[in-house]
Structures are given as C-alpha cells and as structure tokens.
Amino acid sequence: MKNKHNFIGRNLYDLDDYSADEIIAILEATSVMKEINERDYKKLPTLRGKTVCTLFMENSTRTRMSFELAVNRLSADLVSFQASISALSKGESLQDTICTLNAMGIDLYIIRHRFPGSPQLVHKYSEKPVMNAGDGRHAHPTQALLDIFSIWERLGTLKDLKITIVGDIAHSRVVRSNLIGMKKLGANVTVCGPKTLVPGFLPEIYGCKVEHDLETALKDADVIMGLRMQLERQNEGLLPSLDEYTKQYVLSKRTIQFAKKDALIMHPGPMNRGIEIMPEIADSQQSLVLAQVANGVAVRMALLFLFLGGK
Amino acid sequence: MKTKSIIMDETAIERSLKRIAHEIIEQNRGLENLYLVGIRSRGVPMAERIAEHLKSIENIEVPIGILDITLYRDDLSTIAHQPVIKGSKMDFDINKSNVILIDDVLYTGRTVRAAIDAVLDFGRPNKIQLCVLIDRGHRELPIKANYVGKNVPTSTEEIIKVCFEQTDGEESVKIVLRDED
Numbered sequence: 001m002k003n004k005h006n007f008i009g010r011n012l013y014d015l016d017d018y019s020a021d022e023i024i025a026i027l028e029a030t031s032v033m034k035e036i037n038e039r040d041y042k043k044l045p046t047l048r049g050k051t052v053c054t055l056f057m058e059n060s061t062r063t064r065m066s067f068e069l070a071v072n073r074l075s076a077d078l079v080s081f082q083a084s085i086s087a088l089s090k091g092e093s094l095q096d097t098i099c100t101l102n103a104m105g106i107d108l109y110i111i112r113h114r115f116p117g118s119p120q121l122v123h124k125y126s127e128k129p130v131m132n133a134g135d136g137r138h139a140h141p142t143q144a145l146l147d148i149f150s151i152w153e154r155l156g157t158l159k160d161l162k163i164t165i166v167g168d169i170a171h172s173r174v175v176r177s178n179l180i181g182m183k184k185l186g187a188n189v190t191v192c193g194p195k196t197l198v199p200g201f202l203p204e205i206y207g208c209k210v211e212h213d214l215e216t217a218l219k220d221a222d223v224i225m226g227l228r229m230q231l232e233r234q235n236e237g238l239l240p241s242l243d244e245y246t247k248q249y250v251l252s253k254r255t256i257q258f259a260k261k262d263a264l265i266m267h268p269g270p271m272n273r274g275i276e277i278m279p280e281i282a283d284s285q286q287s288l289v290l291a292q293v294a295n296g297v298a299v300r301m302a303l304l305f306l307f308l309g310g311k
Numbered sequence: 312m313k314t315k316s317i318i319m320d321e322t323a324i325e326r327s328l329k330r331i332a333h334e335i336i337e338q339n340r341g342l343e344n345l346y347l348v349g350i351r352s353r354g355v356p357m358a359e360r361i362a363e364h365l366k367s368i369e370n371i372e373v374p375i376g377i378l379d380i381t382l383y384r385d386d387l388s389t390i391a392h393q394p395v396i397k398g399s400k401m402d403f404d405i406n407k408s409n410v411i412l413i414d415d416v417l418y419t420g421r422t423v424r425a426a427i428d429a430v431l432d433f434g435r436p437n438k439i440q441l442c443v444l445i446d447r448g449h450r451e452l453p454i455k456a457n458y459v460g461k462n463v464p465t466s467t468e469e470i471i472k473v474c475f476e477q478t479d480g481e482e483s484v485k486i487v488l489r490d491e492d
Contacts, residue, residue, distance in 0.1 A: 003393045025395075032379070032398035041432050046382045305382070310393040 007306035012131040013119050014139035015181040023148070023181060029302035030149050030295070036073065037298055047076035050308050053106045055122070056133070057083040057113040062269060062293060063133050063143070067110050070300035076308070079106070094118075098125040108308055111135075129307050137173050142303065143268055144177035146296040148185065150288045151223055153295070154264060159186035164217050164259070166191075166249055167227030167276050169198045170238075174268050175227065179206040192217035193249060196238040214249050218258035225266040226251045226277045242275055252278040256286075264288050312470065312487045318463060319484035324444070327460035328357070331442060332364035334458050335411065342369055344437075345409045348376040350426050351397060353415035356477040357444060361413065376401040378412070383425035399429065406434040411457075415473040417443040420454035445484060447471050 005025045015023065036042060052071045056064050064080075071078045081101070092100075098109075102125070109122050110131045116138035123130040134140040151158055163182055169175050169191045182189050183206060190209040191198055202208055211217035218224060229245060239245050256263065265277075265287045273279045282289055319327070339345055342365060349358030358375045365373050377400040381387075384394075412426050423441055430439060442458035447465040465471065465486065472485045 003395045006393065008393060029396055032382075032396045035398050035400075036382075039433065043432070044382045045428065046387065049388070305396070306393070309382075309387045311389055311391055 007303075008308075008310040009129060010307065011119065011123050011129055012141050012303065012307070014132065015141050015144055015177055015184070018184075020184045020186075023145070023184060026145060026299070026302055026306065027149050027152050029306060030145075030298045031153070033298040033301040033305070034153075034295065036301070037294065042073055043075065044073060045075050046305060047071075047074040047308055050076040050107045051079065051105055052076045052108045052110065052304070052308075053079045053081055053101055054133075055081045055083075055109060055111040055113075057111070057118075058134070060112055060133070062296070063112065063140075066293070066296040067131075067133060067142075067300050069297050070304055073297070074301055074304055076107075076304065079104070094121065095125050098122055102126045102128070108304070131303065131307070134173055137171055137176070139177045140173040141177045141181075142296070142300055143174045144181045145303075146292055146299040147174075147178055147225070147266060147268065148181050149299055150266065150292050150295050151264065152185075154288070155222065157185075158182055161187045161222040162190065162220055163187050163223040163225065164190045164192060164221040165225045165227065166214065166217065166251065167193050167197070168230055168233070169193050169202070169227070171197070171230055171233060172227050176206075178225075179208055183207050190217050190221070194239065194245065214255055215258045218255065221259035221263050223264045223266060224251060224256060224259055225268075226271075227268065228270060229272055229276050231272065246275055250274075250276060250278060251281050253280055256281060262286055266292060268292065312472075312490055315469065315486040315488050317483055317485050319461060321482035324460070324482050324484065327444060328360050329364050331458045331460060332361050332368060335361070335365065335442070336369060338457070339409060342371045342373055344407070345411065346374050346376055346403060346405060347411050347413055348378050348401070348426075348430065350412060350414040350422060351377060351379045353473055353475060353478060354378070354413045356475040357415055358413040359477070360475075361442070374403050376403065376405075376410075378426055378429050380422060380425040380429050383429045385421060385425065399433075401433050404434060405430065405436045408434075408436045409438045409440070410436045411440045411442050413442045415444050415475075416471050417441070417446045417454075417456050417459075418449055418471075420450045420452035423454050424452050444473060445471050 005022050108129045110133050111119050111122050112133040114136050116136040118135050119130045119132040190211055192211045267289050271277055347358040349355035355377055362373050379397050379399045381394045381396045440457040443456045444460035446459045446462050470487045472487050474481045474483045476482055
C-alpha cells in the first residue's frame with residue numbers, strides 16, 4: 001500500500017507543519033520500529049548508503065544518543081559533530097561549517113542549538129532535510145512525538161484526554177511542541193505552575209488551560225507530565241525557593257490522588273527527584289518515564305525512515 | 312486496468328492450495344518444527360488457507376508468522392511513492408526451525424530476497440522454503456519456488472492480480488493489462 005502522506009524531503013522544525021493524520025502516520029510507523037527494538041537482533045538494512053549528521057551545539061545525552069542509535073539501527077552512516085572540539089571553536093561560522101559538511105555528502109542533519117530557528121538556518125545553507133533536536137525555548141518536536149506516542153500506545157487515542165503538564169512551562173520547548181501536537185490529536189491540555197513560570201498568553205496561542213493550583217489542575221487528569229525544574233534558573237528571581245516550589249507543585253503519592261486513578265505519569269527527564277517528582281512516583285507502575293526513553297529511539301527511527309526512505 | 316483473462320477461479324485456487332498442503336507434508340515428512348510465514352499483504356491470507364488445509368489433513372495447527380519486507384527493499388531510494396510500513400509478527404522462535412515463506416506471485420524474486428533477509432533477522436532457521444500461488448517468470452535473481460500453484464507465462468506488460476476473499480472480497484487470479492498513460 002502506498003503512503004498517502006509524503007515525508008520525503010521535508011523538514012521537522014516543529015509539529016505545526018504536520019497534520020493530525022500525518023502525526024498518526026508517524027505513530028504507526030513508530031509501532032513497527034518498536035517491534036524491531038524488541039528483537040534480539042536490532043538492525044535493519046533500510047538506510048544503507050545514506051549519511052546523517054548530528055550537530056549538537058548544546059549539551060545533551062539522551063536525545064543525542066537516542067538519535068544516533070536510531071541512525072545506526074537503520075544502517076545509515078553517522079557523523080557526529082561536536083561543537084566544543086570542532087572548527088567552530090576556532091571561529092568558523094555555522095554557514096561555513098554546514099557547507100563543509102555538505103561537501104562530504106550528508107543526506108540529513110539533526111541539530112540542537114540554543115538559538116531558536118537554527119534548524120531553518122541549517123536547511124538554508126545545506127538544502128537538505130533537517131530535524132530539530134531542540135532549539136532554545138522554541139521547540140523539541142521529537143520529544144513531543146515520543147511523549148504523544150507513549151500515551152497513544154497505552155490509551156489508544158489522545159482524543160478528549162485530560163493531560164496536565166506541571167512545572168517550568170515558560171522555559172520549556174518540550175511543552176510548546178507537546179501543546180501543538182496534543183491539541184491536533186484532540187487532547188485537552190492544562191498547564192500548571194507558579195505564575196512566574198507560566199506565561200498568561202498560552203491559552204490564546206495553544207488553546208490550553210492555565211491553572212496555578214495543583215489540585216485543580218490535576219482533577220480528573222488521565223495523564224500527568226512533570227517537567228524538569230531548571231535549577232540554573234534559580235538566580236533569575238522567578239521562585240522564592242526550590243522548597244517553596246516543591247511544597248506546592250511536587251508530584252507525590254498525595255498530590256497525584258487528585259487525578260484519575262491509574263493516571264499515567266510522565267517526565268521528559270532528566271529528573272530532579274525530590275524537587276518536581278518524588279521517587280515513589282517516578283518509579284511506580286503508573287510511570288512511563290523509562291518507556292518514554294525506549295519509545296524515543298523508535299520514534300526517531302520512524303522519522304528517519306519516513307524522511308529518507310524514498311526518492 | 313483492463314482484465315485480459317481470468318486464469319483461476321475459486322475452485323482452481325482451492326484445489327491448488329490443497330495440493331500444495333499435501334506437497335508440504337510429503338516433502339517435509341510431516342509438519343514438525345514447521346512455520347508458515349506470509350509476506351504482506353496477500354501472502355498472509357494464503358498462509359492462513361494453507362494452514363487450514365494442513366489442519367484438516369494432519370490435524371496439526373501450524374503457527375503463522377507475518378512478514379513486512381518494506382524495510383528490506385532494495386528499491387526504496389528509487390520508488391516514487393513511499394510504502395506504508397505495517398510491521399512483522401513472528402510470535403515464535405525460528406532458530407533451527409523449518410520456515411516456509413508464502414507469497415501470492417513470484418516475479419523478479421526481489422521480494423523473496425528481501426523476505427529471506429527479514430526472516431534471518433529473527434534467527435537462524437535450519438531451512439527456508441518458498442511457496443507461491445503463481446510463478447510468472449522474469450526472474451532477476453537466482454530464486455526458485457519449492458511449491459507452485461500454477462506456472463503462468465506472461466509478458467512484462469501484464470500484471471497478475473490475485474484476489475482472496477479475506478483481502479479482496481472475491482477469489483480469482485486475473486491477467487490485467489497495465490494502463491497506457
């Protein structure tokens with residue numbers, strides 16, 4: 001059967017470029033890749049002869065490893081560009097770097113950079129498909145897709161689910177991409193956190209609800225997602241203290257009782273145990289935290305196949 | 312697409328599948344350690360049908376696996392439309408087993424090459440055999456079927472269309488002509 005959606009030659013900057021049907025097609029391809037990852041022999045010949053370059057200009061462990069594992073499992077060649085040990089540190093511009101890499105025959109770029117819009121820049125210089133692995137506070141579409149897949153796989157749909165995201169909403173690119181994707185699939189999303197960390201304009205742009213009280217936010221939730229408190233933001237005066245935050249917003253045995261029984265617990269990681277989420281919740285039966293990590297590899301394999309597996 | 316001729320009807324297909332079932336039992340001296348693996352999409356209903364015949368002859372349920380060979384194709388970078396991947400399903404350990412690959416039509420042999428690679432990623436069977444309903448010739452690889460329903464000489468302009476009740480709502484094998492456009 002022919003795919004009615006065409007992903008070949010496209011870029012993944014954020015989920016707003018993709019329709020609900022296209023997102024579902026990505027989730028379905030992810031299910032297939034997940035089966036591959038559960039085999040003893042986890043390797044496919046699908047992308048032999050293709051070359052993928054990962055450009056991580058900002059620290060990352062799980063996203064980079066997840067992408068690189070996905071590239072390897074599909075048998076594409078991988079070049080991993082690290083900003084700190086490259087010619088960039090000798091003053092070479094991003095444009096020259098991309099042109100140099102392009103001359104080596106790269107077929108697809110994966111970039112993480114602290115500046116929003118960097119993936120578009122890489123595409124402009126390379127004219128090759130680019131996947132955004134996180135650009136500043138703007139977007140992190142593959143994380144959103146793996147989050148959405150983790151829910152979809154468990155509950156079969158996102159339609160009419162109540163999903164509550166708790167934490168530092170303001171600085172989170174994960175939230176922005178999730179708000180776009182979850183909304184497209186029909187979920188009702190509530191974001192919750194202290195006023196200093198939840199921008200008031202979100203409902204207008206993303207059609208989500210804003211709550212500052214955890215109990216109200218969690219009421220009847222099917223899915224609860226905690227976010228990492230960015231400890232480095234402590235000095236910006238947005239929180240009286242971390243203890244204060246924990247007192248009001250931590251996901252614990254007590255607070256998750258406000259949600260539906262057996263509500264799914266998610267966290268994109270890395271977790272600050274004891275600050276935004278208690279260990280007993282992070283490690284509970286309801287927790288999808290490790291499933292999210294495993295699903296991340298499958299989602300990225302599906303995307304690489306869809307973007308590169310064709311003319 | 313214009314139908315040129317109908318080469319098998321319901322009865323003919325049924326007879327062929329039944330004969331193939333007998334041949335499988337005969338050549339393998341029984342059904343021990345044997346698995347049927349249908350190649351998506353029409354190899355799957357065909358495998359189910361053969362399994363039914365095997366059951367009625369020997370009273371043994373032969374497990375059926377499903378193979379999606381898309382990720383193993385050798386022409387992914389040249390085909391215009393990307394195929395949808397649906398996944399494989401092999402709920403048994405194929406190590407040291409006897410696997411019979413099942414597909415509706417054997418043509419260039421490239422699908423079978425991909426299917427053999429796909430099977431080997433699940434383990435190391437003692438033997439892989441091939442069973443097809445129609446062998447239409449024009450091989451591009453050194454591949455030969457162990458069980459054949461019907462040999463049909465064709466020209467490359469023609470398409471063999473196999474229809475099963477489960478997938479197409481009817482039972483037939485037709486030769487159709489490619490649209491001229």
